[in-house]
């Protein structure tokens with residue numbers, strides 16, 4: 040059922056409040072991004088990244104408790120999805136059949152710094168730190184081998200790396216913001232290792248002891264323990280709750296510093312961006328916004344009339360939304376490159392035509408309402424992969440939060456993303472906060488700005504579109520109608536600042552708009 044809104048008067052001096060997230064408590068695995076809580080904007084109102092992810096390195100001997108420390112930190116921060124653990128164990132090198140034979144006979148040294156692919160580890164970490172995606176190797180301790188698959192990671196604000204050689208490599212040390220060494224008694228480390236390797240890594244007690252005496256202990260003395268001198272903090276290997284609490288408090292401050300809030304500036308750009316800077320105002324001329332608006336034929340206006348009417352049934356709404364999205368996608372396709380193509384017709388005549396000249400095309404819908412454009416999109420572009428981004432407003436501040444990213448294969452890998460054309464699908468651009476975030480995500484992945492085509496039913500001329508245009512001028516924006524106005528209101532039932540009676544969240548509403556498009560399409 041569509042939510043109704045009630046007007047709320049906006050006070051310019053109103054300071055944005057801190058989000059008060061509800062955290063889920065999950066036991067994280069190594070290299071896991073949790074997806075239970077959203078990521079606030081990691082970029083400013085100029086569209087640029089405001090800071091790197093914060094990197095903590097945890098080194099120490101095998102069995103010293105590095106993983107335990109990393110997991111405890113994650114847990115004490117509330118197991119939020121933007122705090123991830125990156126284990127150096129994933130970066131053991133690929134082994135030849137001869138090396139594998141040695142490994143199974145306990146004769147391969149896994150405790151020498153050369154056993155780990157340090158350049159790959161540094162490259163993946165550098166990408167994550169710069170808020171880009173990365174695809175890390177997957178390693179099997181049972182098979183002693185790197186597996187064929189990789190694991191995609193994106194969106195970390197805090198990265199906790201852990202490994203015996205985490206502090207060994209100078210290039211890696213350059214990437215760390217905080218260096219921790221877990222100091223533990225050797226007997227305790229050995230006892231823990233026997234228990235763990237027998238239980239989790241398919242080893243016998245005898246083989247663990249053999250490997251320990253041959254490689255693990257000498258390596259600890261020669262390579263691992265000396266790196267404690269690089270650490271900012273030495274944490275004991277047991278009874279370390281206080282140390283973990285202090286580190287977590289420090290990291291929480293880093294986390295808070297990395298959450299930007301500027302949705303109101305987007306929603307009412309003339310209050311913030313006017314003046315001598317040549318910034319746009321809601322009175323911006325439509326042609327200055329460089330929107331690709333469908334020709335306003337009576338047939339198109341007829342479709343909008345049906346979609347805007349509150350009397351329209353859900354069945355009709357879906358039918359006409361699908362029809363409209365087909366028209367929008369057809370229109371958008373003209374902005375892609377084409378080359379000449381000659382064919383011979385069934386009657387033997389040569390005909391000169393065109394063919395689409397792109398390597399990869401995919402779609403990404405901004406859920407939930409972007410899903411209303413998906414059917415039309417798939418109808419026009421055959422077999423096209425479609426991913427999704429779940430961007431929702433924070434319940435108290437209305438700021439956008441990235442809750443989930445499920446991107447197509449051709450965007451997940453940087454070398455493919457760099458040559459992909461990506462259609463972003465979202466039902467409307469009002470404050471433009473979700474559009475801002477989804478474009479930023481694609482750019483983080485290496486998609487070229489001029490290869491992003493944003494398709495939407497409605498754009499609010501007085502909303503964030505003028506800022507979006509200025510910040511991302513090369514993105515093609517295709518829409519069917521432009522509404523003049525937006526008004527701030529509250530979704531029915533909101534209880535909070537400015538609206539003490541209800542429960543809900545603040546929203547900006549397009550005027551005349553189409554209501555809550557996601558609700559009308561899906562419910």
Ligand SMILES: Nc1ncnc2c1ncn2[C@@H]1O[C@H](COP(=O)(O)OP(=O)(O)O)[C@@H](O)[C@H]1O
Pocket residue numbers: 099100101102103104105106107108231232235276277278279
């Ligand atoms: N502070 C601690 N208190 C109790 N048990 C611990 C502590 N630190 C580690 N352990 C246990 O010791 C074992 C090895 O710890 P782990 O963190 O996997 O070591 P590492 O990653 O350094 O090889 C695990 O079973 C873990 O539960």
Ligand SMILES: Nc1ccn([C@@H]2O[C@H](COP(=O)(O)O)[C@@H](O)[C@H]2O)c(=O)n1
Pocket residue numbers: 100101102105128131142149150179180183184202203255
């Ligand atoms: N195939 C392998 C690879 C590594 N190891 C051992 O793992 C230890 C490091 O992992 P921790 O989680 O204990 O830090 C290292 O000491 C290697 O000996 C292995 O046994 N088999």
